[in-house]
Amino acid sequence: MSQNTREYTGLPGRGFKKGGFFAVFRIRARLWLGRDHLLCVYNKKYEEDYKRFYYKDIQAIIIHKTNRAKVWNIIFGIFAAIFAVRITELWPLTGFFLLLMLINRLRGPTCACTLQTAVSKEYLPSLSRLRNAEKAVNRLMPLIEKAQGKLSK
């Protein structure tokens, strides 16, 4: 019950949760490690929503690879090609889209991460890059194993 605000440490990865169709602001999501639970923070600009997953209740973490990074690279590539070939006066835009492609490439492959408990399955929007998801799971697993014990083979 103390008001100590340093009890959470951030996990890598930030993402956006799908809001309503008319949502003005996108909902930013981030994960934080607490003493006995994982805190999922949804930032709606003027307020925050919290979801807590206690380490003792987490049953499984499921990661599957997605093609989102490849799709975006194709879209950026098409725009870069259009500005390079058809509208040569706007050549800086070609560079801009190539830069976006490079950033997307450097951020690595994409994935979707789902956390399962006995009563819910929660999609974790902040773990949308495989590198971040692996790092987060590696930091999360010892805490879950500490709360639940190790699984025998």
Add this chain to the structure above:
Amino acid sequence: MSSVIINCAKCDTRLPVEIINRPGFTSCPGCGVPVKVHVFPALYRQTGTVKTGEGLLTDNEAGCFFHPAKKAVIPCDICGRFLCSLCDIEFNDQHLCPSCLEAGKKKRKIRNLENNRVLYDNIALSLSVIPLLFIWPTIITAPASIYFSIRHWRSPSSIIPRTKVRFILAGFFAIIQIAGWAMFITYI
């Protein structure tokens, strides 16, 4: 492990036991997407039986505050009322009665029950910055921003670590705008 039920997050196909807790990715038999599953002992835990509370056997035994016919097993860690196993709520390593839990949630005394907070610092900053685009509304929004910054300086902000820098920036921008308006009015 044969009774484990883990479904693919994409196609909802039941995943075979062989691909669970493997170091690398394995293709889902349903959709073929590479999938990696980390499973923990909570998946195999049996769901607990419902506690009903034991009835009083003799007159010497203490009864529950909420159910006098049931045997008290533990006192509430906050109010000290005797509780039967039905009323005993274990939360944050404490044993609480339902009324203390409810009061704790309403008065925001139990942090782990809070699932929403208003970010007053973001409101104050938006009040001092966004109306700048239209200039005229700042005559109202700049004092409002200062009011928000002072009124909610000590209000609970985000649960996660957060500084007061937004309040400071909001106050700074609002003071500049008020000074600008003062100069404009004296010039007229």
